[in-house]
Amino acid sequence: MSMAVETFGFFVAVLGLVMLGVTLPYSYWRVSTVHGNVITTNTIFENLWHSCATDSLGVYNCWEFPSMLALSGYIQACRALMITAILLGSLGLFLAIGGLRCTNLGGLVLSKKAKLAAAAGALHILSGICGMVAISWYAFNITRDFFDPMYPGTKYELGPALYLGWSASLLCILGGTCLCSSCCCPPEDDSATSARLPYKVSGSVLQSPSLATRLPHVASDEDDTSFEQYGKNAYV
Numbered sequence: 565m566s567m568a569v570e571t572f573g574f575f576v577a578v579l580g581l582v583m584l585g586v587t588l589p590y591s592y593w594r595v596s597t598v599h600g601n602v603i604t605t606n607t608i609f610e611n612l613w614h615s616c617a618t619d620s621l622g623v624y625n626c627w628e629f630p631s632m633l634a635l636s637g638y639i640q641a642c643r644a645l646m647i648t649a650i651l652l653g654s655l656g657l658f659l660a661i662g663g664l665r666c667t668n669l670g671g672l673v674l675s676k677k678a679k680l681a682a683a684a685g686a687l688h689i690l691s692g693i694c695g696m697v698a699i700s701w702y703a704f705n706i707t708r709d710f711f712d713p714m715y716p717g718t719k720y721e722l723g724p725a726l727y728l729g730w731s732a733s734l735l736c737i738l739g740g741t742c743l744c745s746s747c748c749c750p751p752e753d754d755s756a757t758s759a760r761l762p763y764k765v766s767g768s769v770l771q772s773p774s775l776a777t778r779l780p781h782v783a784s785d786e787d788d789t790s791f792e793q794y795g796k797n798a799y800v
Contacts, residue, residue: 567665570681573742574660577688580735581653584695587732588646591616591626592723594706608718611725612643612702638705645698649691653736656687660743685743692736699729 589611596608606619618624629635661667663680703726709715 569742569745570664571666573685573739573745574664575739576735577653577660577685577739577743578657580688580692580732580737580739581650581657583728583732583735584646584650584653584691587695587699587725587729588650589613590723590725590728593702593725594720594723597710597719597721608720609723610720611723612639612646636705638701642698642702645694645701649694649698649733649736652687652694653691656684656691656740659687660684663743681743685740685745688736688740688743690740692733692740695729695733695736699726699733702726 591611591614592609593611594609606617608615608617610616614626614628616624616626632640659680663677663682663684665674665677703722706720706722709717710719710721
């Protein structure tokens with residue numbers, strides 16, 4: 565895997581985490597519908613924490629939900645899932661900083677950096693899945709009540725916060741997938757080992773193939789023993 569893909573995945577995951585953080589306190593998770601109403605005097609919009617109402621003059625009042633135990637079960641579950649998604653994404657962010665190849669923290673080798681990046685990618689994928697489940701569950705309840713003709717309460721439509729959350733979850737999953745791909749490919753060698761000359765090791769002697777072609781042939785031990793058969797007078 566190239567360093568560019570890893571860096572791209574990191575920034576995409578960070579962007580998705582930031583968008584999840586914006587989605588959680590955003591007020592427009594659901595907005596009261598005007599479908600079937602002749603005269604609209606006020607508009608109600610809610611999120612996981614409070615409900616607000618605004619009139620035709622633009623004046624609005626908000627009030628917190630009185631009791632957590634009095635809320636619907638899916639709202640409590642969506643709260644827990646969104647908070648879990650942000651916590652997992654934050655932990656994955658810290659691991660990804662140490663696992664990127666462009667960073668040098670603690671003098672980690674590339675194999676350990678690849679494991680850290682893969683762990684960070686897995687956390688970002690889990691973060692995106694938690695956010696996707698929470699937002700889809702919330703949207704399912706909105707659409708179920710909207711199309712139920714026997715529902716007596718106020719009917720709502722999907723708010724812009726849900727679309728923001730869906731986009732954020734997809735970005736977290738995409739960034740985590742790019743980071744996880746670092747464990748599928750073997751890490752490149754260190755720059756120190758890749759800069760070595762291509763010498764061949766033969767026993768305890770290092771020989772260069774390029775130098776061996778240019779040096780003259782050295783006599784073997786058999787040739788040395790053949791010269792010993794002649795005396796010194798043979799060279800006179």
